[in-house]
Amino acid sequence: MSDPAIVVEGLAKTFTLHLQGGVRLPVLRDLSLAVFPGECLALVGPSGAGKSTLLRALYGTYLPHGGRILVRHHGELIDIASADPRRILAIRRDTVGYVSQFLRVIPRVPARAIVAEPLVHRGESEQAALRAADAMLARLNLPERLWHLPPATFSGGEQQRVNLARGFIAPYPIMLIDEPTASLDAVNADIALSFIEEARVRGAAIVGIFHDPAVRRRVATREFALAPLAEAA
Amino acid sequence: MTDAPLLSVHDLSVRFGALAAVDGVSFDLWPGEVLAIVGESGSGKTTLLRAIHGFLRPTAGSIRYRSDRFGEVELTVLDEPRRRLLARTEWGFVHQNPRDGLRLSHSAGANVGERLMAAGARHWGNIRAQALVWLDRVEIDQARIDDLPRTFSGGMQQRLQIARVLVINPRLVLMDEPTGGLDVSVQARLLDLIRRLVAELGLSVIVVTHDLGVARLLAQRILVMQRGRVVEAGLTDQVLDDPQHPYSQLLVSSVLAA
Numbered sequence: 416m417s418d419p420a421i422v423v424e425g426l427a428k429t430f431t432l433h434l435q436g437g438v439r440l441p442v443l444r445d446l447s448l449a450v451f452p453g454e455c456l457a458l459v460g461p462s463g464a465g466k467s468t469l470l471r472a473l474y475g476t477y478l479p480h481g482g483r484i485l486v487r488h489h490g491e492l493i494d495i496a497s498a499d500p501r502r503i504l505a506i507r508r509d510t511v512g513y514v515s516q517f518l519r520v521i522p523r524v525p526a527r528a529i530v531a532e533p534l535v536h537r538g539e540s541e542q543a544a545l546r547a548a549d550a551m552l553a554r555l556n557l558p559e560r561l562w563h564l565p566p567a568t569f570s571g572g573e574q575q576r577v578n579l580a581r582g583f584i585a586p587y588p589i590m591l592i593d594e595p596t597a598s599l600d601a602v603n604a605d606i607a608l609s610f611i612e613e614a615r616v617r618g619a620a621i622v623g624i625f626h627d628p629a630v631r632r633r634v635a636t637r638e639f640a641l642a643p644l645a646e647a648a
Numbered sequence: 649m650t651d652a653p654l655l656s657v658h659d660l661s662v663r664f665g666a667l668a669a670v671d672g673v674s675f676d677l678w679p680g681e682v683l684a685i686v687g688e689s690g691s692g693k694t695t696l697l698r699a700i701h702g703f704l705r706p707t708a709g710s711i712r713y714r715s716d717r718f719g720e721v722e723l724t725v726l727d728e729p730r731r732r733l734l735a736r737t738e739w740g741f742v743h744q745n746p747r748d749g750l751r752l753s754h755s756a757g758a759n760v761g762e763r764l765m766a767a768g769a770r771h772w773g774n775i776r777a778q779a780l781v782w783l784d785r786v787e788i789d790q791a792r793i794d795d796l797p798r799t800f801s802g803g804m805q806q807r808l809q810i811a812r813v814l815v816i817n818p819r820l821v822l823m824d825e826p827t828g829g830l831d832v833s834v835q836a837r838l839l840d841l842i843r844r845l846v847a848e849l850g851l852s853v854i855v856v857t858h859d860l861g862v863a864r865l866l867a868q869r870i871l872v873m874q875r876g877r878v879v880e881a882g883l884t885d886q887v888l889d890d891p892q893h894p895y896s897q898l899l900v901s902s903v904l905a906a
Contacts, residue, residue: 433897434894434901475883476883476889477889478886500869500882500883501681503883523836523840
């Protein structure tokens with residue numbers, strides 16, 4: 416087997432709520448896993464088990480309180496948990512993509528520019544990036560008259576298609592995916608799942624949350640179970 | 649990514665009598681980076697910005713800046729003529745109130761052109777042509793070039809100030825609540841404009857704001873200030889989505905979701 420793309424060792428995450436008298440909510444404790452290129456790991460477990468927390472920790476949004484999160488970035492294993500912000504930004508540009516549940520709308524920026532942005536950040540010309548964006552939006556059946564409009568007024572399903580187009584436009588070696596099909600109809604959900612399959616076949620290491628068992632059976636190659644800590648103890 | 653910061657602030661303090669308005673602040677700003685400084689009124693964020701620009705003299709600490717023309721300089725001991733030259737040619741300061749950054753009795757074109765002349769431009773035709781280009785870039789009708797800014801709306805005045813600041817292609821831009829006094833609809837347009845220009849010109853920016861939405865939209869990194877000190881620093885989404893310090897948690901939880 417090839418070298419792992421993600422190695423998590425002894426990860427711990429506790430939220431301390433200072434405004435609620437310093438209540439401590441342990442969510443992850445001593446969690447270890449490895450993900451290899453060409454794998455799609457589905458995180459499973461009841462709500463509150465820490466699936467989203469783990470995904471956000473892998474992206475550097477949540478700060479762990481123990482353990483390491485190693486990701487392979489340009490051939491080198493880097494610890495996200497202790498990397499400085501500039502390094503994390505470089506990792507997000509080149510290595511780790513994140514497909515969230517909802518699009519974060521930016522006022523006045525048209526759909527195709529939102530989709531093209533990850534390629535522009537990687538140094539592609541704006542023209543080439545916009546062409547690639549148009550191709551993604553066409554594949555997701557977003558009507559062409561919407562491409563030049565800011566998505567603030569789009570329906571939930573249309574916004575999510577913009578979000579997916581943006582998330583999958585760059586060939587990240589690692590992809591983190593949170594409920595990609597939640598607000599899509601069957602036809603577009605099917606296209607979203609083929610994006611995931613294509614990414615895996617080209618060798619991406621994928622970690623995702625897929626609540627629908629049928630979706631999970633189709634895209635996941637392995638499952639990783641999480642349980643709420645109180646019950647696990 | 650470049651391997652040296654453009655600006656390094658180390659252990660900087662500004663005291664007003666017994667009050668430490670800025671108290672031992674340290675951070676680096678890297679080329680092409682947008683850093684937001686957030687905190688409520690009185691947290692010292694504007695004082696910090698004004699001290700970096702030289703409007704105020706720090707009480708202690710150092711501010712190292714990598715200049716195009718002088719190499720690395722220590723701003724806290726830099727002589728006044730050289731500091732003014734840097735302010736004219738390499739820096740920009742965007743005031744919250746556009747009236748503090750504009751000459752209201754000069755035309756829009758003169759406001760933009762004056763800054764070019766201060767940076768060394770001499771050819772009148774070129775200066776006017778550049779002013780026209782910049783009015784267009786900040787979405788002001790070029791036909792308004794000879795009008796006085798006092799006939800402009802607040803949002804237009806702020807866009808004109810931004811044209812005046814950016815026309816010399818500065819390396820370092822300091823912004824003090826740039827969307828502060830504006831209506832929400834006007835804010836969105838201005839933010840989009842700032843976002844686009846910062847990316848196109850590859851500017852290094854420090855933006856002071858109490859609006860966490862502005863910070864999320866513009867900045868890669870955030871410093872949270874309280875009572876003159878930096879209580880938390882990190883990636884924008886990390887600080888806003890997983891704040892660690894009690895004061896950061898208070899700021900984030902106080903925002904009304906639309």
